[in-house]
Amino acid sequence: MPQRVICQGCSYVLYEGTEFNSPGEIIQQYNCTCPKCGKRLSFLPLDIEVKPVNK
Protein backbone atom coordinates (compact mmCIF):
# COMPACT_ATOMS: atom_id res chain seq x y z
CA MET A 1 0.00 0.00 0.00
CA PRO A 2 1.41 3.42 -0.87
CA GLN A 3 2.36 5.55 2.05
CA ARG A 4 2.86 9.21 2.57
CA VAL A 5 5.05 11.06 5.03
CA ILE A 6 3.82 14.56 5.79
CA CYS A 7 5.36 17.48 7.65
CA GLN A 8 3.13 18.32 10.57
CA GLY A 9 4.08 21.97 10.31
CA CYS A 10 2.88 22.68 6.78
CA SER A 11 1.54 19.40 5.38
CA TYR A 12 4.37 19.24 2.83
CA VAL A 13 4.62 15.73 1.43
CA LEU A 14 8.12 14.58 2.31
CA TYR A 15 7.69 11.17 0.79
CA GLU A 16 5.07 9.33 -1.14
CA GLY A 17 5.49 5.95 -2.68
CA THR A 18 4.92 2.28 -2.49
CA GLU A 19 8.24 1.32 -0.97
CA PHE A 20 8.36 1.41 2.77
CA ASN A 21 11.10 3.72 3.96
CA SER A 22 11.51 4.36 7.64
CA PRO A 23 10.58 7.90 8.63
CA GLY A 24 14.10 8.29 9.99
CA GLU A 25 15.67 7.69 6.58
CA ILE A 26 13.28 10.07 4.90
CA ILE A 27 14.01 12.78 7.43
CA GLN A 28 17.73 12.35 6.95
CA GLN A 29 17.33 12.93 3.22
CA TYR A 30 16.05 16.40 4.11
CA ASN A 31 18.81 17.03 6.66
CA CYS A 32 16.17 16.83 9.38
CA THR A 33 14.55 20.04 8.15
CA CYS A 34 11.36 20.55 6.17
CA PRO A 35 12.30 22.12 2.81
CA LYS A 36 9.12 24.16 2.73
CA CYS A 37 8.56 25.59 6.21
CA GLY A 38 11.98 25.00 7.75
CA LYS A 39 10.58 23.07 10.67
CA ARG A 40 13.09 20.81 12.34
CA LEU A 41 12.00 17.26 11.85
CA SER A 42 12.77 14.64 14.40
CA PHE A 43 12.14 10.94 14.55
CA LEU A 44 9.27 11.54 16.87
CA PRO A 45 5.91 10.90 15.27
CA LEU A 46 4.80 14.27 16.57
CA ASP A 47 6.70 16.04 13.80
CA ILE A 48 5.68 13.96 10.85
CA GLU A 49 2.74 11.88 9.88
CA VAL A 50 2.82 8.57 8.07
CA LYS A 51 -0.40 7.65 6.38
CA PRO A 52 -1.51 5.01 3.97
CA VAL A 53 -2.67 6.55 0.72
CA ASN A 54 -6.15 5.58 -0.26
CA LYS A 55 -6.72 5.64 -3.96
Ligand SMILES: [Zn+2]
Ligand atom coordinates in the same frame (compact mmCIF):
# COMPACT_ATOMS: atom_id res chain seq x y z
ZN1 LIG B 1 6.94 21.79 6.77
